[in-house]
Amino acid sequence: MDKSLIKLKVEERTIDESAKPLLERTLEEGIETAWDRLEKQQPQCGFGQLGLCCNRCSMGPCRIDPFEKDGPKRGVCGADADLIVARNLLDDLVTGAAAHSDHGREVVETLLMTAEGKSQGYEILDKEKLYTVAKEIGITTEGRNDTDIAKDIALSFLEEYGTIKNSIDLSKRAPEPTQDKWAKAGILPRSVDREIVEAMHRIHMGVGADYANILLHGLRASLSDGWGGSMMATEVSDILFGTPEIKESWVNLGTLKEDMVNIVLHGHNPVLSEMVVKAVKEQEMVDLAKQKGAKGINLVGMCCTGNELLMRRGIPIAGNLLNQELALATGAVDVMIIDYQCIFPSITQVASCFHTKIVSTSEKSKVPGAVHMEFHPETAYDTAKNIVKLAIETYEQRNPDRVKIPAKPVKMMAGFSVEAIKKALGGTFQPLIDAIANGSIKGAVGMVGCNNPKIKQDYGHVTLGKELIKRNILVVETGCAAIASGKAGLLLPEAADLAGDGLKSVCHALGIPPVLHMGSCVDCSRILVLAAELAKALNVGIDQLPLAGAAPEWYSQKAVSIASYFVASGVYTVLGLPPKIFGSKNVIDLLTSGLNDVVGATYAVEPGPVAAADLIEKHIDSKRKDLGI
Amino acid sequence: MKNVFIDLEKCIGCRHCEVACAIEHSSGKELFSMYFEVPRPQPRISVKLGVDLMTFPNKCQHCDPAPCMEVCPVNAIFRDVKTDTVQVQEERCISCGMCAMVCPYGAIQYQVRPNLPNEVAYKCDSCISRLENGKEPACVEACVTNALVFGEYNEIIAEKQRGISLNLTREIQGYKEEEMPENIKAFRALQRKVAQLGPLPSSQNKINVNEKIKGASKRWISH
Ligand code: SF4
Ligand code: SF4
Ligand code: SF4
Ligand code: SF4
Numbered sequence: 019m020d021k022s023l024i025k026l027k028v029e030e031r032t033i034d035e036s037a038k039p040l041l042e043r044t045l046e047e048g049i050e051t052a053w054d055r056l057e058k059q060q061p062q063c064g065f066g067q068l069g070l071c072c073n074r075c076s077m078g079p080c081r082i083d084p085f086e087k088d089g090p091k092r093g094v095c096g097a098d099a100d101l102i103v104a105r106n107l108l109d110d111l112v113t114g115a116a117a118h119s120d121h122g123r124e125v126v127e128t129l130l131m132t133a134e135g136k137s138q139g140y141e142i143l144d145k146e147k148l149y150t151v152a153k154e155i156g157i158t159t160e161g162r163n164d165t166d167i168a169k170d171i172a173l174s175f176l177e178e179y180g181t182i183k184n185s186i187d188l189s190k191r192a193p194e195p196t197q198d199k200w201a202k203a204g205i206l207p208r209s210v211d212r213e214i215v216e217a218m219h220r221i222h223m224g225v226g227a228d229y230a231n232i233l234l235h236g237l238r239a240s241l242s243d244g245w246g247g248s249m250m251a252t253e254v255s256d257i258l259f260g261t262p263e264i265k266e267s268w269v270n271l272g273t274l275k276e277d278m279v280n281i282v283l284h285g286h287n288p289v290l291s292e293m294v295v296k297a298v299k300e301q302e303m304v305d306l307a308k309q310k311g312a313k314g315i316n317l318v319g320m321c322c323t324g325n326e327l328l329m330r331r332g333i334p335i336a337g338n339l340l341n342q343e344l345a346l347a348t349g350a351v352d353v354m355i356i357d358y359q360c361i362f363p364s365i366t367q368v369a370s371c372f373h374t375k376i377v378s379t380s381e382k383s384k385v386p387g388a389v390h391m392e393f394h395p396e397t398a399y400d401t402a403k404n405i406v407k408l409a410i411e412t413y414e415q416r417n418p419d420r421v422k423i424p425a426k427p428v429k430m431m432a433g434f435s436v437e438a439i440k441k442a443l444g445g446t447f448q449p450l451i452d453a454i455a456n457g458s459i460k461g462a463v464g465m466v467g468c469n470n471p472k473i474k475q476d477y478g479h480v481t482l483g484k485e486l487i488k489r490n491i492l493v494v495e496t497g498c499a500a501i502a503s504g505k506a507g508l509l510l511p512e513a514a515d516l517a518g519d520g521l522k523s524v525c526h527a528l529g530i531p532p533v534l535h536m537g538s539c540v541d542c543s544r545i546l547v548l549a550a551e552l553a554k555a556l557n558v559g560i561d562q563l564p565l566a567g568a569a570p571e572w573y574s575q576k577a578v579s580i581a582s583y584f585v586a587s588g589v590y591t592v593l594g595l596p597p598k599i600f601g602s603k604n605v606i607d608l609l610t611s612g613l614n615d616v617v618g619a620t621y622a623v624e625p626g627p628v629a630a631a632d633l634i635e636k637h638i639d640s641k642r643k644d645l646g647i
Numbered sequence: 648m649k650n651v652f653i654d655l656e657k658c659i660g661c662r663h664c665e666v667a668c669a670i671e672h673s674s675g676k677e678l679f680s681m682y683f684e685v686p687r688p689q690p691r692i693s694v695k696l697g698v699d700l701m702t703f704p705n706k707c708q709h710c711d712p713a714p715c716m717e718v719c720p721v722n723a724i725f726r727d728v729k730t731d732t733v734q735v736q737e738e739r740c741i742s743c744g745m746c747a748m749v750c751p752y753g754a755i756q757y758q759v760r761p762n763l764p765n766e767v768a769y770k771c772d773s774c775i776s777r778l779e780n781g782k783e784p785a786c787v788e789a790c791v792t793n794a795l796v797f798g799e800y801n802e803i804i805a806e807k808q809r810g811i812s813l814n815l816t817r818e819i820q821g822y823k824e825e826e827m828p829e830n831i832k833a834f835r836a837l838q839r840k841v842a843q844l845g846p847l848p849s850s851q852n853k854i855n856v857n858e859k860i861k862g863a864s865k866r867w868i869s870h
Contacts (some may be wrong), residue, residue, distance in 0.1 A: 030846040052848060060696035060847065064659020067793075070835065081791055085657055086828050089791045473845040595841060600834035625840035 019045055027053075030476035031338065034505050036270035039343040039424040042184050051343045051370050052362060056471045068601030069103040075223045084601050095223050103602035104229035105221040107578070108236045110598070112217040114436035114579035115239050117359055118540050119210045119247025121287050123179060125254045128289050129618055130172035131395045132258065133165045138292050139399030143166055143260040150627035151253055155187045168257070175250050179211045180538055186210070187251070191550050196588055200241065205586065207242035214239060228604055230612075237586040237617065241486030244583030249543035255326065259292050262329035262435040262537065264442060268427035268506035271341060272336035275424055278316035279307045279413040281406065282336060282345055285357035286538065288326035290317075290379050290393045293402035295331055295354065299477045303403070315406065320345060321360050322497060322538035328432045329537050337505070338476075338498035339469040339573070343368045349420035353409035356603045357393075358383035360468070360574065373415040377405050430504040431511070432535040434494070436547050442528055449528075451555055454564065455527075455647050458520030461564030461638035462492040464545040465499045465533075467572035470595055473625070476502035478570030478594045481627035483508055486530040489635050490518035494548070497539040500572070541575040542580050546587055556645070561588025561618025564641040566634045570627060585609075585619045590637045592622045592630045649731060651710055651773070651787055652803045656827065657794035658694070660702035665690035667789030671774055686759050692786050694857040700838040704795060706786070707754035707771035709733045715746035715755060715770075723768070732773040732812040742769040 019027075024045045028038050031053050044051050065071040065081040072093050073079040082099045092098050097105070131137040142148055142164050148171070152159050157170045180185050186207045190197070200206045207213060217239050220226055256262075275281050277644020281298070283291040297303060298315040307315050319327045319335040320342055327333035336345050339360055345351055347370040354365065366376050366387030376388040379401070384390055389408070393401050434442075443449045453459040453464055469475050478605045479502035483493050487508075495503055503509050507518075514525035517532040525532050536544045545567075553560045567584040569577050571594055584591045599605045609621045624630040666678070673681040673688040681688055692706040713733045716724040723739035724746060726732070742765045747755040750770075757766040774784040781798040782788070810826075817824055825832070826836055842849035 027846070056846070059660070061660030061694055061700070061702040063661040064702075065661050068659070068831075081661070083792050084828065085792055085829050404835055471845070472841055472847060477844060564666065587869070596834060596837045600830050600837075603828065603830040605828055623837060623845055625837060 030472070030474065032272065033306055033477050033480065034341070034449065034475055034502075035120035035389065036272050036425040036427075036505065037337070037341060037344050037475065039422065040271060040347045043289045043422060043489050044327060044344070044347050045474070047371070047495045048362065049343075049347055049368055050469045051310050051368075052340060062469040064390070065601075067596075067598060069106045069598035069613045070099060072097060072102045072105070072600035074105070074221065075397075077623060078221075082508075082601060089158055094197075097223075100229040100602045100604045101227050101232070103599050103605045104232040107597065107599055107605070108217050108232050108576045108581040109221050111236045111578045112214045112239050113339065114575035114577065115212050115243035115247065117576050118243050118251065118579065119179070119214070120378060121359070121540060122210075122247040122249075122251035122254070123176070124287060125258070126172050126175045127249050128395045129168055129254050130176070130260055133169035133172060134167040135165070137395035138397055139296060139402070140258055140395065142257055144257050147253065147256045154191075171257070175254065178209060178246055178250065180557065181212050184208050186246045188240060188249045188594055189241060191249075192245065192587065193550055193553040193559055196550075196561065196617050199559065199561070199588070199617055203234065203237075205241060207238055207246055210242045212244045213242040229602070230608055233605065233608060234616075236584055238584035240579045241331055241586050241620075243579045243586065244543055244546055248540040249546070251540040252537070252543045255288050256435070259288060259326075259330050261437050263438050263564065264431060264432040264433040266429060266431055267328055267332045267339075269337075269430045269501060270334055270425060270427050271320045271345055271348060272423060273316075273336050274348050274423050275313075276312045276344065276350060276421055277318040279310075279314070279410050280316050280351050281409045282318055282320050282351050282354040283323045283327060283333075284320035284342060284354055285361060285383075286322040286326075286331075286359045286540070286563045287380075288516045289395070290357060290398060291323050291327055291355070292404065293398045294405065295327060296334065297399065297402040297406045300403070303406050303410070306407065307413070310414050312410070312413055315410070318454060320354075321501075322540070325432075325497065325500065325535075325538040325541070328536070329435070329541075330433075332432075334427060335501055335504070337552050338501040340471060340475045346372065346374055348423050349373075349417065349571070350423055352412040352416060353377055353405065355405055356383065356385070356388070359576070373414050373417060374422060375408065377408065378555055379405075428505055430509040430535070431531055432500075432504075432509065434534040436551065437542050440532065441549065442530055447551055447555055449551065453520075454525050454552075457492065457642075457647070458524055459492050459564070460490045460520070460635070460642065462494060463568055463634060464495050464542065464566045464584065464589065465493050465495045465570070466539065466542055466545075467569030467577045467594075468498045469502070470571045470573040472573050472595065476505060476571075478625075478627055479503060480506040480508065482568060482570050482594075482630055483533055484516055485628055485631035487513075487517040487521055490520040491630065491635065491638065492521060493533040494545055495533060495542075496534050496537050496545065500535040500537075501571075502571075503533045504535065513544070539576060539580065542584075546583070549587065549589065558645070559588055559618065562641065562645060564638040564645070565587075565589050566637055567591035568594070568630060568634065569631065581621060585613060585621055586617050588618045590619045590622070590634075592624050592633055594625050594627075594630065596623050597621075648711070648800050649784055650800055651706065651784060652796045652798065653704060654794050654796065655701075655703060656847060657792045658702050658704055659792055659794075660694055660696070660700075661791070662694050663786050663791065664692050664704055664786035664795060665694060665790040667785040668771075670778070671785035686761075689756070689769070691769060693699045696848065698848045699835070699842045700847060701712060701835075704786070705752055705754065707733065707750075707769075707773075708752060709773060710751075714749040714751065718749050720745065727775060727834050728736045730773065730775055730778045732775060732778070734772055734775065735770060737769075740765070742766055742768075835860065
């Protein structure tokens with residue numbers, strides 16, 4: 019391919035400077051990436067994009083003519099466009115909720131095994147959180163030792179997945195007016211697994227034909243994720259590994275090091291990766307690395323496993339979703355450890371162009387071409403050490419001539435858990451509430467979600483983020499969105515200079531960035547807790563706050579669940595890519611306006627970042643007006 | 648003149664037409680067996696991405712006079728009088744590429760056929776055996792949105808003209824009836840924006856890398 023064309027292509031694909039030289043390499047060497055695959059997938063089927071294709075049963079697959087003229091208006095079973103779109107959306111949503119919640123369950127199980135003394139290498143690091151959570155869910159702490167309390171928490175949380183309790187404890191964290199809305203709409207979440215299983219039941223042929231009823235269940239299932247599965251993942255990870263505190267670190271592909279053994283931790287679950295962090299510190303490992311000629315072992319994160327480690331340990335992070343293949347294309351990665359979610363099935367193919375080994379660790383998530391070293395809490399530390407050893411051995415096979423590490427890493431700040439934010443504010447949320455009340459901060463936006471190659475990498479996140487802070491709107495972020503902002507330098511206190519005067523002065527006074535990194539995608543639950551805290555302080559429901567959500571570059575089913583629990587919790591949420599609902603006018607109407615009467619918030623779709631900022635500002639202004647501030 | 652009329656606005660890129668075409672030109676005429684045929688039957692209609700995520704189903708339009716037919720040095724291309732379609736006599740083809748060069752639609756490609764030594768010209772044959780049995784072409788039958796309509800051109804156009812007259816006069820009378828459902832219009836508008844923000848071809852971006860790379864330029868589009 020012509021050099022100038024490669025340059026143009028690269029510019030169309032990303033704004034991440036550290037990604038550009040590597041994208042160039044993949045194009046020059048014919049290493050296939052997600053962008054190439056997107057191109058090869060064109061054109062993509064319109065029925066699928068509109069949500070009008072139903073492939074549920076074997077009378078089908080069926081599709082509905084979107085032009086309402088002469089083509090079919092119902093599937094073989096009689097389902098119309100509204101029903102097919104609603105069932106498809108519910109399917110996507112609970113796939114996402116299941117992913118978050120199943121991850122949560124594994125963390126809770128690790129807590130249980132730790133409490134029972136059956137796990138290897140784990141301990142209860144955050145006793146304060148242990149007690150807080152115990153109190154919240156009615157577990158006595160007095161005169162009991164930590165492991166007993168931990169065991170009770172774990173068992174009680176595992177029950178949140180079951181069907182006996184019929185309510186989710188942590189959802190009581192929501193302010194009362196919000197809970198009342200849920201009760202009135204009949205969407206109080208009952209249990210994590212129950213809502214997901216019931217959703218699978220409901221999308222079977224012939225279980226209900228009312229699209230609105232199906233979508234309402236979607237909201238309930240999403241609540242069982244946000245205030246259930248995801249929140250348990252966050253809280254129990256905090257108990258085991260510590261609640262994040264504000265810290266500095268580095269981000270982008272430049273965090274990989276030429277003269278060190280490079281291990282990339284990719285995926286979502288911190289349970290194994292925390293052990294890897296421990297293992298690389300062992301003198302035995304460091305010595306072994308040096309013996310092989312490396313200066314040491316360099317551990318970096320990728321996607322949300324990376325976010326977990328960054329938040330708690332300050333481990334540098336190499337990038338977000340679309341960086342995973344490019345990290346491998348540096349030729350400098352010795353081992354990439356994967357757990358699950360958002361791992362491109364193609365990574366072993368990219369790795370095979372170099373000496374790199376992919377190590378899969380979850381029984382659920384095997385990838386052809388990967389070395390499988392299965393992780394279990396009982397043997398976690400041994401497994402971690404074995405993987406690190408493998409990385410050191412693999413380092414020996416690295417071809418220095420093939421190593422291409424771009425750019426220098428960018429400095430960033432992370433660790434803004436709700437607790438850390440409160441501490442930064444001086445131990446109470448009052449200063450933030452005052453700043454919102456006096457208008458120096460207009461409101462806040464939870465910006466979350468992924469990369470999607472259909473949109474130039476990071477462009478959506480960064481442009482919308484800048485646009486919002488300019489308008490004195492504080493941005494809190496998780497997931498790939500936060501990593502994007504990190505790469506663009508927005509997670510630094512200096513970035514406050516890009517903010518409007520009000521937000522700028524608040525940031526300067528507190529020494530914080532205008533965009534706060536709150537964690538991984540399960541940590542969107544932290545955003546819910548923050549919103550609940552603010553609402554309770556003002557004695558209102560979450561829907562009355564000057565808040566919004568945004569997912570400018572989302573791709574995953576998990577993002578559908580997040581957007582849904584934001585909306586169900588009362589947070590107006592703007593999506594940057596159209597969800598697969600445009601085949602049904604009724605579904606669009608319900609989601610973009612009808613829901614206002616049910617949960618006090620709606621979804622919106624707006625790809626243009628500036629236009630999205632306009633929508634959000636307008637929403638925030640109207641909420642401020644209603645609050646009389 | 649009977650032919651396939653393409654209603655561009657209704658094509659949503661599902662590629663059912665491509666699959667149906669390949670099945671029709673397989674020996675088993677059935678999806679599952681088709682996958683085991685060697686060489687695997689190829690579609691003779693091709694749906695490609697345009698700007699703003701719009702798509703165009705492209706195929707031989709059975710021109711008259713047909714440039715391909717006129718240039719073929721060995722008379723391998725002929726007009727079937729009964730169906731008024733342009734057909735390739737594969738055994739005669741010498742793979743010279745002339746027809747492909749002159750076809751204004753790029754509708755001719757080359758493929759290996761059973762029992763022939765060379766890669767020969769293949770293109771839409773308007774499903775001639777179906778036509779002879781009074782059926783419409785496979786792609787038309789497969790197209791759920793009716794982006795492909797088979798019929799007497801003048802009749803299809805007369806129908807279209809009636810629609811246009813109704814719409815225009817309605818509009819003048821202040822009563823506008825949208826041809827396109829609202830939700831689809833909203834979707835198309837979003838697609839236009841998405842194309843602008845990423846690597847897929849957009850009508851708004853000045854430098855269109857994909858067009859350049861694929862070698863598709865105005866030359867091919869503007870005739
Ligand atoms: S469930 Fe109904 S619409 Fe879906 S494939 Fe079966 S028959 Fe078709
Ligand atoms: S079947 Fe119809 S809608 Fe689908 S790609 Fe072909 S022409 Fe377009
Ligand atoms: S192959 Fe091309 S030139 Fe020949 S009849 Fe078809 S469209 Fe016309
Ligand atoms: S390629 Fe075959 S059909 Fe086409 S002009 Fe040459 S000989 Fe004729």
